Amino acid sequence: MPLSTSILLVIALAPLVGCLLAGFLGRFIGRVGAHCVTILGLLVACGLSGYVLYQILGGAPVYNQNLYTWFQIGHLSASVGFLVDRLTAMMMVVVTFVSLLVHIYTIGYMAEEPDNAYQRFFAYISLFTFAMLMLVMSNNFMQLFFGWEGVGLVSYLLIGFYFKRPTAIFANLKAFLVNRVGDFGFLLGISAILYFLGSMDYAQVFAAAPSLADKTLTITQSVHWDAATVICLLLFIGAMGKSAQVPLHVWLPDSMEGPTPISALIHAATMVTAGIFMVARMSPIYEMSPTALSVVMVIGATGALFTGLIGIVQNDIKRVVAYSTLSQLGYMTVALGVSAYAGAVFHLMTHAFFKALLFLGAGSVIIAMHHEQDMRYMGGLRKYMPITWITMWIGSLALCGVPFFAGFYSKDAIIDAVKDSHRWGSGYAYFCVLAGAFVTATYTFRQMYLTFHGKERFTVQAHGHANHHGVHVPQQAHAAAAHDAHAHDAHAHDAHHAHDAHAHDDHGHHEPGVLAHPPKESPWVVTLPLVLLAIPSLLVGFFTVGPMLYGHWFGDAIHVNETNDVLGEMAREFHGALGMALEGFKQPPFWLVFAAFVVTTYIYLFNIKLAGTIKSALKPIYIMLDRKYWIDDIYFAIFAKGGVALGRALWKGGDAAVIDGVLINGSAGMVERIASGMRRLQSGYLYHYAFAMILGLILLLGGYWLVGQ
Numbered sequence: 001m002p003l004s005t006s007i008l009l010v011i012a013l014a015p016l017v018g019c020l021l022a023g024f025l026g027r028f029i030g031r032v033g034a035h036c037v038t039i040l041g042l043l044v045a046c047g048l049s050g051y052v053l054y055q056i057l058g059g060a061p062v063y064n065q066n067l068y069t070w071f072q073i074g075h076l077s078a079s080v081g082f083l084v085d086r087l088t089a090m091m092m093v094v095v096t097f098v099s100l101l102v103h104i105y106t107i108g109y110m111a112e113e114p115d116n117a118y119q120r121f122f123a124y125i126s127l128f129t130f131a132m133l134m135l136v137m138s139n140n141f142m143q144l145f146f147g148w149e150g151v152g153l154v155s156y157l158l159i160g161f162y163f164k165r166p167t168a169i170f171a172n173l174k175a176f177l178v179n180r181v182g183d184f185g186f187l188l189g190i191s192a193i194l195y196f197l198g199s200m201d202y203a204q205v206f207a208a209a210p211s212l213a214d215k216t217l218t219i220t221q222s223v224h225w226d227a228a229t230v231i232c233l234l235l236f237i238g239a240m241g242k243s244a245q246v247p248l249h250v251w252l253p254d255s256m257e258g259p260t261p262i263s264a265l266i267h268a269a270t271m272v273t274a275g276i277f278m279v280a281r282m283s284p285i286y287e288m289s290p291t292a293l294s295v296v297m298v299i300g301a302t303g304a305l306f307t308g309l310i311g312i313v314q315n316d317i318k319r320v321v322a323y324s325t326l327s328q329l330g331y332m333t334v335a336l337g338v339s340a341y342a343g344a345v346f347h348l349m350t351h352a353f354f355k356a357l358l359f360l361g362a363g364s365v366i367i368a369m370h371h372e373q374d375m376r377y378m379g380g381l382r383k384y385m386p387i388t389w390i391t392m393w394i395g396s397l398a399l400c401g402v403p404f405f406a407g408f409y410s411k412d413a414i415i416d417a418v419k420d421s422h423r424w425g426s427g428y429a430y431f432c433v434l435a436g437a438f439v440t441a442t443y444t445f446r447q448m449y450l451t452f453h454g455k456e457r458f459t460v461q462a463h464g465h466a467n468h469h470g471v472h473v474p475q476q477a478h479a480a481a482a483h484d485a486h487a488h489d490a491h492a493h494d495a496h497h498a499h500d501a502h503a504h505d506d507h508g509h510h511e512p513g514v515l516a517h518p519p520k521e522s523p524w525v526v527t528l529p530l531v532l533l534a535i536p537s538l539l540v541g542f543f544t545v546g547p548m549l550y551g552h553w554f555g556d557a558i559h560v561n562e563t564n565d566v567l568g569e570m571a572r573e574f575h576g577a578l579g580m581a582l583e584g585f586k587q588p589p590f591w592l593v594f595a596a597f598v599v600t601t602y603i604y605l606f607n608i609k610l611a612g613t614i615k616s617a618l619k620p621i622y623i624m625l626d627r628k629y630w631i632d633d634i635y636f637a638i639f640a641k642g643g644v645a646l647g648r649a650l651w652k653g654g655d656a657a658v659i660d661g662v663l664i665n666g667s668a669g670m671v672e673r674i675a676s677g678m679r680r681l682q683s684g685y686l687y688h689y690a691f692a693m694i695l696g697l698i699l700l701l702g703g704y705w706l707v708g709q
Contacts, residue, residue: 003055003063008082011048011092012133014041015099019126026119034119038126039103045133046096053089062556064139064203075198083139083202087345087557091136091277094352095270099129101529102265105360108525109261109367121161125265128154132270136277141190141200144278148186148242151271152179158262159255168257175251182241182248189234192217193285196227206284206559213288232285232292239275243329246303250632252326253310256318260363263318264356267325273348276332280341284559287339293564294424297337301418301429304330304436306629311443313625316373317362320447324399325355327436334429335414338421339564346548347410350541354398354407357533361392364526365451368519369458375447377513380456384519389452391530396448398537400441400593403584409541409577411437413549415589417566437589441596449604458513542577550574 018041022034029037066081084092103125110118131154135147160172194200196215197208215227239245244252252272256263266272279286279296286293304327311323328351335344366373368385382389398407415437418430521527547553550571560568574580584590603610615622627633681692 001055001060003052003060003084005063005065005067005082007048007052008063008084008137009067011045011052011096012082012130012137014045015126015129015133017041019123019130022119022126023123026116026123031115031118034122035103035107038122039100041126042096042100042103042129045129046093046100049089049092049096052084053093056084056086056089066139070142076194076200078142078200079140080143081139082137084137085557086554087277087280088136090345090349092133094349095129095132095136098270098352098356098533099125099132099265101532102261102356102360105264105363105526105529106259106261108523109363110259117161121158121259121261124154124158124161125262128158128262128265128271132274135274139202141193141202141205145187145190148238148274148278149183151266151274152176152183152242155179155255155262155266155271158266159258161258161262165257171251171254171257175255178248178251179241182238184237185234186238186241189231189236189238192227192231192234196231202281209284209288212285226289226291228285228288229291232282232289233295235282235285236275236279236292236296239279239333240299241275242278243272243275243333244303244326245275245299245329245333246307247631249303249307249326250628250635253319253322253628256316256322260318260359260366263322264359264363267322267359270352272325272329273332273352276329276336276344276348279333279336280345280558283339283341286336287559287561287564290423293337293339295337297334297418297421297423297429298425300330300333300335300337301425301432302330303327304334305432305439308436308439308443310625310628312439312446313622314443315376317365317375317378317447317451318359318373320375320443321355321358321362324358324440324443327440328355328399331411331414331433331436334418334433337429338417338423338426338566339560340414340417340567341558341560342549342554342567343410343413343417345554345558346545347407347414349544349548350398350406350410350537353533353540354395354405354537357391357395357530357537358399360526360529360533361388361395364388364522364530367522367526370515370517372458372512372515374512375450377458378451378456379454379458380452381519382452385452385521387521387527388530391527391534392452393448394534395537396444398541400444400596401437401589402593403581403590404538404542406537406539406541408581408584409545409549412580412584412587412589413545413567413570416570420566420569423564434588434592438592438596441593442600445597445600446604449600454605454608458515458519460515460518542581545577545580546574 015038018038021029021037026034063082063084066079068080070078070080072078082088103122106121106125110121113121128151131147131150133147135144135151138144138147156172156176159175160168162168190200193205196212197205199205199208209228212228212231216224217227217230218224237248240248252267255267258266286296307323307330308327311320311327314320314323328347332344332347332351335341335347364385365378365381365388368381368388369378372378394405398405401408401411415430415433418426418433421429549567562568603614624630
């Protein structure tokens with residue numbers, strides 16, 4: 001039975017209706033009404049998305065229809081339409097399911113916000129879900145770009161949600177500007193497709209894609225660029241911005257300024273994966289350019305390893321998860337680069353569940369710690385927060401790629417695909433993704449131990465003895481806090497890095513590590529989404545790895561040339577999910593994860609002083625990682641300060657000197673000087689005028705004489 005147009009419209013528009021009701025009628029429907037209408041919209045969209053996926057799996061034909069024509073100029077038309085195949089249906093389920101749980105979670109997390117902010121937040125996240133659905137369901141580049149810019153706009157609003165905080169405004173402007181760089185490349189890529197292929201409709205573009213083999217872009221008489229490579233690289237620049245790939249990755253860690261629910265929604269499950277989805281959707285074009293695929297692979301591998309290393313030195317619980325997101329996006333990009341598009345999308349799906357779980361778990365910890373985010377003031381929380389503790393361990397083990405967890409099946413498949421690839425740069429990429437397994441486990445286990453295990457490094461006013469601040473503190477907390485909580489370099493105290501090290505998720509300010517009440521487990525609206533995300537984080541890989549990776553589950557939605565089909569070669573050695581997991585215990589990634597487990601367990605549970613010793617011994621490396629390779633500083637010095645300097649030069653040299661000084665004031669001054677000279681001729685003396693007449697007559701006669709000669 002074919003898919004119903006009305007059902008697809010309801011899926012796309014239900015979140016938009018919830019957004020409009022919460023946003024414009026918030027004062028009439030109140031807090032409860034705001035979250036009820038938005039959650040109802042997501043519930044409808046999620047349920048119907050599941051039904052659509054069920055129909056697609058049951059044999060329903062691919063849906064590709066234009067619903068509304070926006071404009072038509074000659075043979076060029078821009079339409080609103082849907083393309084729903086297995087790739088789209090899977091993305092629809094992931095987006096709506098995670099968004100639904102984030103909506104529910106938000107009820108508890110934003111409970112202390114004033115009414116207008118509470119309603120505004122629900123309106124924003126529903127609008128975001130609508131934009132993301134329009135992006136993944138589109139059947140043409142114009143609608144894709146609309147959804148692409150829509151998620152960028154809403155992310156700007158959500159990152160700067162606390163608009164009275166300068167750091168939040170700085171972060172959302174940074175995200176907006178960095179994404180504009182990527183979006184400019186993306187727009188040029190769409191323009192190149194229109195120029196070379198004459199259409200913006202996916203089906204027409206993919207059908208005409210083979211013709212790109214004979215087309216080039218003439219730069220000079222002697223320089224000609226391959227058209228497919230130009231298109232792929234320009235589109236990938238857009239993906240680099242949206243999916244935070246090096247060097248356009250700098251916005252994502254700062255986006256943690258927004259409330260935690262949007263960290264889970266935007267920076268784990270949906271927006272940052274839009275670039276991955278887009279490249280997978282454009283696989284028929286990317287398969288025509290080995291050069292572009294090598295660039296994609298090398299950039300992804302660089303991000304997978306080097307952004308993950310930064311996570312090891314982070315102390316903010318959300319920033320650790322943010323840098324892990326950068327690293328995992330690198331893994332997905334590497335998979336795209338080796339033509340393992342199904343592996344990239346499979347990791348996108350598994351990552352959406354366990355990364356959303358980790359972000360929401362971090363938010364649960366932040367609630368319990370009264371909006372304290374610095375892990376150096378935590379410890380021992382497992383006895384206070386058992387549900388958060390267990391679910392975050394599930395998410396952490398999935399992130400590390402421990403066999404049988406969801407992340408293992410997708411992550412190890414990517415590592416094996418890179419190993420089997422013969423594309424230029426695959427050796428470097430294999431080293432990065434393999435070393436990245438150790439790095440990922442290191443910062444993940446460090447985060448879990450600092451947060452949930454060991455001694456308590458926070459003070460509670462309700463019990464214990466008084467410290468010098470006049471608050472009560474357990475005896476053992478002093479020693480641990482004194483050693484670990486204050487061990488960081490002096491340069492971290494400047495304004496920018498103090499913010500990095502100790503950012504808060506609310507408007508309040510409090511003394512670090514001092515709690516008015518002991519931590520406690522979060523309410524059910526917070527813990528229920530954690531449990532519901534923990535289940536797929538544990539199980540979804542086991543049940544889907546066979547068909548999605550090795551069973552051509554995506555069908556014609558993804559195109560791979562036979563010579564590039566690394567997953568097809570790996571399928572010959574696949575003997576089921578159980579066999580893959582058992583074999584995983586023998587593979588290098590698992591042993592690297594196990595080595596990281598042993599090292600971090602010894603340091604953070606038994607010999608915490610060793611962490612300080614290692615940091616002192618490797619101080620130059622620590623400073624480099626803490627400064628994030630100075631990339632932010634370089635961008636700020638070149639683009640921000642350079643832009644200001646250029647503007648000042650144009651103002652003083654161009655506006656003040658040339659326009660005001662020469663064109664405006666200069667012309668006025670010239671008229672004044674001419675008028676002053678002419679005024680002297682009007683003396684009022686008769687002999688002056690007689691002399692002028694005689695002189696004029698002499699000149700006139702002289703002129704006639706010269707003409708006569």
